[in-house]
Amino acid sequence: MKRVSQLTALALLCGLASMSSLAAEMPHSLTLEQIQQQHGAVIDTRASAFYNGWPQTLTGTSGHEPAALNLSASWLGAMSDEQLARWAKQHQLTPETAIALYGSEADNKAIQARLEKAGYRRVSLLSDALQTASRLQRLPHFEQLVYPQWLHQLQQKKPVVAAPTGDWKVLEAGWGAPKYYLLSHIPGAGYIDTNEVESEPLWNKVSDDKLKAMLAKHGVRHDTTVILYGRDVYAAARVAQIMLYAGVKDVRILDGGWKTWSDAGLPVERGTPADVKSAPDFGAPVPGQPQLMVDMEQARGMLHRQDASLVSIRSWPEFTGVTSGYSYIKPKGEIAGARWGHAGSDATHMEDFHNPDGTMRSADDIAAMWKTWNIQPEQHVAFYCGTGWRASEAFMYARAMGWKNVSVYDGGWYEWSSHPQNPVSTGERGPESSR
Known part of the structure; x- marks a missing residue:
């Protein structure tokens, strides 16, 4: 056997390293059927809004691949290695599990790198992702959880999926005086104090008559689409649930609340709420959904x-x-x-x-x-x-x-x-x- 020179060996090693790097950058692909045959896992690396069902374009597909897990690349900065390990264990992923990713190229690479760092080596791409609309799964009412870019486009009067059918308004919900709202809030948003919908001694909802007066004060009718957000999601949810009880037909919340808007780097404004023209009539009995x-x-x-x-x-x-x-x-x-x-x-x-x-x-x-x-x-x-x-x-x-x-x-x-x-x-x- 001929002896390989040191230069030749070095060249071979560099070549192998280069191939390994290329493989890491461009993993092989599997179809959904192939990954299912291997009892593997499919991971959607997109934002949760698109996983839930919001299409990424006006005419795009809606939903995620069957049984796909959602591990958004946007979460990686907030996930420690321990948190990622818990997430993987919860979803029964092991280093031997075949994993196929889909999303943008950048997101897939970010997730692949993090998974491989954690010891998952059988990571590939899902080659037929989002190509068969009939098999995609989505939240039945994904439109009730809006995301920041959708709301921003709505405010810009651009066409959006699941647009309100009539008048709409944005309200920030919080307890007490609007101290954080005054410093920074979503442009055009009003403010609703949770004390307007619940009261002591037990913090139950206020009477139906008071609810009707509250809705009128904020210019809300039964056919107004109300989009609520809060510094805490559950403050917005509390007001949303009571508005639905009262009879407002279309009530939505900003998924993730104020933080998602702020993290998206979208415009903000400061100061007191604009004067609101009260609604003379709710237009339906209260409560509408007892x-x-x-x-x-x-x-x-x-x-x-x-x-x-x-x-x-x-x-x-x-x-x-x-x-x-x-x-x-x-x-x-x-x-x-x-x-x-x-x-x-x-x-x-x-x-x-x-x-x-x-x-x-x-x-x-x-x-x-x-x-x-x-x-x-x-x-x-x-x-x-x-x-x-x-x-x-x-x-x-x-x-x-x-x-x-x-x-x-x-x-x-x-x-x-x-x-x-x-x-x-x-x-x-x-x-x-x-x-």
Whole structure:
């Protein structure tokens, strides 16, 4: 055998390195059928809005590939290696799993590099992605979760998908005085104080007459499209859910709230809200959808049923009675027989429902989380929390997911715990406790 010179060996090594680099930059492709045959995973690297169903162009396809996971390249800066590892474990990905990516070239490369750094070597591209419209999946009501660029185009009077059919307005929702709103807000947005829709002592919704007056004050009729956002998503969701109850037909929220608008670098303005011309008539009875709220007796009647779920959107420490979650709510525990619908680390967080950028987590993930506690889409499902904010966010997500019979138990733990005769549970327990 001839001896290879050092220069020749070096050239061979450089060539192999170059080929390896090229392979990393341009991975081989697989079709959806091929990746399914390998029991692999498909990952959509686009923003969650496009994964959920918003088309990227006016005439583009809508939705994501069957069973695709969403790992947006835009999240990478907010995901530590540990968080990425948890995400992969949750979705049963191992270093041996075949993975096919689709999205823009830049996004695919960013995700591929991060996955390979984490030890995933079988990463390729999905060659037939988004080419067969009939097989794509989407949120049944993706339009109820708008994204910043869509709203900006609407404001610019450009044609958009799922445009409002009539008058529309943007409102920022927050508790108390508009201190953050005054510093910076979405151009043209009004401001609504959550105290206008709920009141003490239990922070339940205000009377129907007060709701009607509130809607008139903000110039909202039953046929006005209202787009709500908040510094906290659940503040906007609280107002949105109550407006739907009142009878406003088309209420949407900015997915991810103010942060997504700010992160997108879109225009902002400061100062007080512009004068609003009040609406002389709502144009329909109030409430228009009374079934969207249940009272304490109705909530009690939903316990221990297979065709209904009373769902706690509270943190695990609240659910198990370690804390009440609120300084002004003294009793600890949970409604006996309620099912745990997850929430977040404490009473002010909803991480279990959020992507790293604060947008809604995938519908498949949320449905799987709920299914563990026998919370099913065909049931009558009523969400509650301490006073209604987190429950309203879960309600808005379930509605976007197409769940048809969802409502909010407005009184929540605050009202329930104020009646000593109501059954209460504490301690660690599982789904069997709600049968």
